[in-house]
Amino acid sequence: MRVALFVTCVNDTLYPRTGRAVVTLLERLGVEVDFPAAQSCCGQPQYNTGYRHQAEPLVRRYAAAFRGYDHVVTPSGSCAAMVRDNYPRIGARAAAEGRGRELTEAAESAVPKTYELTEFLVDVLRVTDVGAYFPHTVTYHPTCHGLRLLGLRDRPRRLLAAVRGLKLVELPGAEECCGFGGTFAVKNAAVSAAMGADKARHIAATGAETICTVDNSCRLHIGGTLARRGSAVRPVHLAEILASTEGDIW
Numbered sequence: 001m002r003v004a005l006f007v008t009c010v011n012d013t014l015y016p017r018t019g020r021a022v023v024t025l026l027e028r029l030g031v032e033v034d035f036p037a038a039q040s041c042c043g044q045p046q047y048n049t050g051y052r053h054q055a056e057p058l059v060r061r062y063a064a065a066f067r068g069y070d071h072v073v074t075p076s077g078s079c080a081a082m083v084r085d086n087y088p089r090i091g092a093r094a095a096a097e098g099r100g101r102e103l104t105e106a107a108e109s110a111v112p113k114t115y116e117l118t119e120f121l122v123d124v125l126r127v128t129d130v131g132a133y134f135p136h137t138v139t140y141h142p143t144c145h146g147l148r149l150l151g152l153r154d155r156p157r158r159l160l161a162a163v164r165g166l167k168l169v170e171l172p173g174a175e176e177c178c179g180f181g182g183t184f185a186v187k188n189a190a191v192s193a194a195m196g197a198d199k200a201r202h203i204a205a206t207g208a209e210t211i212c213t214v215d216n217s218c219r220l221h222i223g224g225t226l227a228r229r230g231s232a233v234r235p236v237h238l239a240e241i242l243a244s245t246e247g248d249i250w
Contacts (some may be wrong), residue, residue, distance in 0.1 A: 005035050010076070011076065014220065028049075028243075029130060036065045044182065056090060056091060066110065071072070076214075077146035080150060083114045088111060091215070117214065121186070132162075136167070138166055147175060178221050181246050196221055196224075212238050213236075
């Protein structure tokens with residue numbers, strides 16, 4: 001089984017620890033992970049902002065970078081959703097415009113093998129107990145893309161429930177958006193900030209030490225909001241919890 005890590009722009013630039021955690025976790029489970037250096041952005045910022053044609057070269061690049069791999073694993077629900085939900089749309093639109101099937105074929109090669117991390121663990125490796133240890137109280141924020149496009153359902157929670165030492169507490173209004181939404185946070189800053197403030201209040205109400213997400217774009221927005229409110233709650237990606245073992249310092 002050939003497995004590649006798609007680290008994503010946000011993780012590569014701001015949260016490299018998450019990418020390292022994915023590799024540590026998968027290798028502990030006996031998976032050999034490659035990192036194709038040709039990978040770059042999935043094209044989500046361009047596509048979501050209305051620049052569909054500018055996203056097309058990135059569809060081709062993604063398909064080429066991960067050609068030959070059985071599975072592509074990413075610690076990002078939004079980027080996985082971009083590949084799985086929007087790449088076929090981009091290909092179909094290009095074909096309808098009479099520009100051939102190149103983008104359709106690129107999407108067809110990329111979509112079936114692209115997995116968000118928790119999907120890969122639960123659905124492909126068939127594991128929920130990954131041998132993790134994280135002695136903290138944690139609440140979980142299910143991201144919009146994970147909920148609505150990928151249908152992750154209870155996969156992240158099942159993985160968290162199996163972590164030794166971890167106490168999982170419910171987050172009020174968990175399925176409400178945190179307010180990030182990529183360029184939405186820039187173009188609609190006041191609304192985005194208000195949504196983030198609601199999420200921060202709900203997190204504070206849990207009494208948790210840690211807020212966990214499966215997408216570091218949401219972690220970035222939530223973490224910034226918490227920091228501005230003077231909160232001591234730590235935002236953490238799920239991969240970092242699952243990679244943790246006894247002896248790790250948090």
